[in-house]
Amino acid sequence: MDSELKEEIPVHEEFILCGGAETQVLKCGPWTDLFHDQSVRRPKLLIFIIPGNPGFSAFYVPFAKALYSLTNRRFPVWTISHAGHAVAPKDKKILTTSEDSNAQEIKDIYGLNGQIEHKLAFLRTHVPKDMKLVLIGHSIGSYFTLQMLKRVPELPVIRAFLLFPTIERMSESPNGRIATPLLCWFRYVLYVTGYLLLKPCPETIKSLLIRRGLQVMNLENEFSPLNILEPFCLANAAYLGGQEMMEVVKRDDETIKEHLCKLTFYYGTIDPWCPKEYYEDIKKDFPEGDIRLCEKNIPHAFITHFNQEMADMIADSLKDDLSKIGNPSWHYHSLRTMRCPSAQILKPPDERFGSDLLPTYWWKNQISRD
Numbered sequence: 001m002d003s004e005l006k007e008e009i010p011v012h013e014e015f016i017l018c019g020g021a022e023t024q025v026l027k028c029g030p031w032t033d034l035f036h037d038q039s040v041r042r043p044k045l046l047i048f049i050i051p052g053n054p055g056f057s058a059f060y061v062p063f064a065k066a067l068y069s070l071t072n073r074r075f076p077v078w079t080i081s082h083a084g085h086a087v088a089p090k091d092k093k094i095l096t097t098s099e100d101s102n103a104q105e106i107k108d109i110y111g112l113n114g115q116i117e118h119k120l121a122f123l124r125t126h127v128p129k130d131m132k133l134v135l136i137g138h139s140i141g142s143y144f145t146l147q148m149l150k151r152v153p154e155l156p157v158i159r160a161f162l163l164f165p166t167i168e169r170m171s172e173s174p175n176g177r178i179a180t181p182l183l184c185w186f187r188y189v190l191y192v193t194g195y196l197l198l199k200p201c202p203e204t205i206k207s208l209l210i211r212r213g214l215q216v217m218n219l220e221n222e223f224s225p226l227n228i229l230e231p232f233c234l235a236n237a238a239y240l241g242g243q244e245m246m247e248v249v250k251r252d253d254e255t256i257k258e259h260l261c262k263l264t265f266y267y268g269t270i271d272p273w274c275p276k277e278y279y280e281d282i283k284k285d286f287p288e289g290d291i292r293l294c295e296k297n298i299p300h301a302f303i304t305h306f307n308q309e310m311a312d313m314i315a316d317s318l319k320d321d322l323s324k325i326g327n328p329s330w331h332y333h334s335l336r337t338m339r340c341p342s343a344q345i346l347k348p349p350d351e352r353f354g355s356d357l358l359p360t361y362w363w364k365n366q367i368s369r370d
Contacts, residue, residue: 009028009029009068009069009073010028010030010240011026011028011061011065011222011223012027012032012063013027014026014032014087014095015072015086015093015094015095016094016095016096016097016122016126017093017094017095017096018083018118018121018122018125019083019105019106019109019114019117019118019121020105020106020109021083021084021093021106021109021110021118022083022084022086022087022088022121023081023083023086023118023122024057024058024080024081024086024088024220024340025057025079025081025122025126026057026058026061026064026079026223027076027077027078028061028064028065028066028067028068028076028077028078028079029043029073029075031043031075031076034046034126034127034128034131035074035097035099035125035126035127035128038040039075041294043074043076043131044131044132044201044325045075045131045132045133045134045135045158045178045325046075046076046078046127046131046132046133047067047071047075047076047077047078047133047134048078048079048080048123048127048133048134048136049063049077049078049079049080049136049138049141050080050119050136050137050144051079051080051081051082051138051139051141051146052136052138052139052140052141052166052301053139053140053237053240053241053244054085054228054233054234054237055080055081055082055085055086055115055237055240056086056228057079057080057081057082057086057223057314058221058223059140059217059219059303060079060303061079061222061223062221062300062307063219063307063310064077064078064079064312065077066092066307066308066311066312067311067314067315070311070312070315071315071318071322073277074322074325075134075322075325076123080106080119080122082118082236082237082344083106083109083114083115083118083232084109084110084232084233084236084238085236085237085353086227086233086247087227087230087232087233090226090239096218097126098221104194106118108342109266110236110239110240111239111240111243112143112240112243112244112247112248115144115149115240116144116147116148119144119148120148120151120152123155123267129156130156131156132157132158132325133154133156133157133158134158134159134160134161134318134321135148135154135159135160135161136155136160136161136163136284136314137161137162137163138159138163138164138165138302138303139163139164139165139166139273140240140244140248140291140296142162142163142164142165142166142272142290143165143167143244144168144253145160145162145238146162146167146255146256146259147252148194148257149258149259150252150255150257150258150358151295153258153259157259157262158262158290158321159262159264159317159318159321160259160262160263160264161264161266161314161317162263162264162265162266162269163168163266163302163310164266164268164271164273164274164300164302165265165267165274166244166248166274167248168248168249168250168251168274168276168278169209169248169249169251170245170248170249170273171245171246171249172273173272173273173275174272174279175273176245176273177271179241179245180245181345183238183241183242183244183245184242184245184246185236186243187300189293190234190235190238191231191235191238194231194235195231197327198230198231198234199231200230201229205326206229207217208237210228210229217304218304218305219303219304223309229279240294243350251282253285256282256286257286260286260288260289262369263289263290264290264291264292264317265279265282265289265290265291265292266292266294266310266313267279267291267292267293267294267298268294268297268298268299269293269294269295270297270299271299271300272300273300276293276326279291279293286333290317296309298310303344313324322340
């Protein structure tokens with residue numbers, strides 16, 4: 001019965017040009033264009049999923065469907081691919097917006113910094129400035145989420161979930177010690193080997209291998225990424241991974257402290273990317289934070305078999321916040337929760353921001369940093 005319910009949930013696939021890169025966006029729910037929808041039925045909140053590496057948005061479809069169902073189908077759940085991790089089929093139209101067409105291409109968009117700017121560019125050009133956000137970052141997506149909050153603290157985020165967060169000491173983790181030499185020292189060997197093996201391989205053979213592999217991993221769905229074996233996508237995933245090993249070192253305690261009241265960290269007990277000691281360290285440094293340790297032995301790659309369990313946890317955590325959406329007092333309440341309490345005296349909305357919920361300057365300015 002539950003699986004039948006999920007199959008009935010509409011999921012719309014789009015390929016867009018974002019920051020100069022082809023990007024796959026999977027939109028769960030009947031809303032496909034929030035930016036131009038001015039109807040009274042337009043939802044007031046978007047749940048936005050940022051994947052790990054490789055950033056194949058199709059892997060997260062069962063998770064998105066479960067979360068959409070558990071939130072009573074009231075809010076859209078969108079998942080974005082990483083730049084360069086998806087290639088549009090030849091028969092698929094790549095959509096562009098006037099805002100993105102006029103924007104500068106993001107420097108090193110396939111790298112760590114570029115991927116962060118890529119997500120911010122998408123929000124700026126495809127999501128209304130007054131729409132509240134729930135961010136869900138998985139693995140390196142958690143790092144992206146923290147950096148998005150740091151770079152644009154005015155983002156109207158009411159909650160951010162960092163699932164199995166790789167936000168520090170990646171190269172020192174058990175998996176990092178193996179991945180670092182492969183991704184940093186032998187990256188070009190991987191590129192050449194992948195190209196020589198995969199480029200001549202017939203599409204029918206690659207498709208068969210992919211489908212079989214996804215079935216084994218319980219990841220097959222209507223949007224299975226059949227270009228997962230494209231040398232271009234694999235090279236970009238390896239390139240990003242190498243930068244992760246070199247640059248994700250020190251935990252950004254300043255950003256965590258500033259946004260702690262809206263953050264939920266979820267660590268695993270059997271996670272070789274962020275071991276239990278990382279949980280113990282952050283729990284000791286931020287005892288007042290919502291920092292959880294999984295008690296169900298869910299692996300780092302929860303999308304293989306534990307979509308329902310993770311969706312249950314997030315939906316339960318969001319109950320209070322989502323119940324206030326549409327409440328007349330929510331406008332003022334949201335101002336109070338957009339940023340964590342500080343010495344600043346809270347003033348009525350019209351005194352702090354004018355007629356709009358948030359300042360508009362960050363939406364108007366080009367979000368692109370070298």
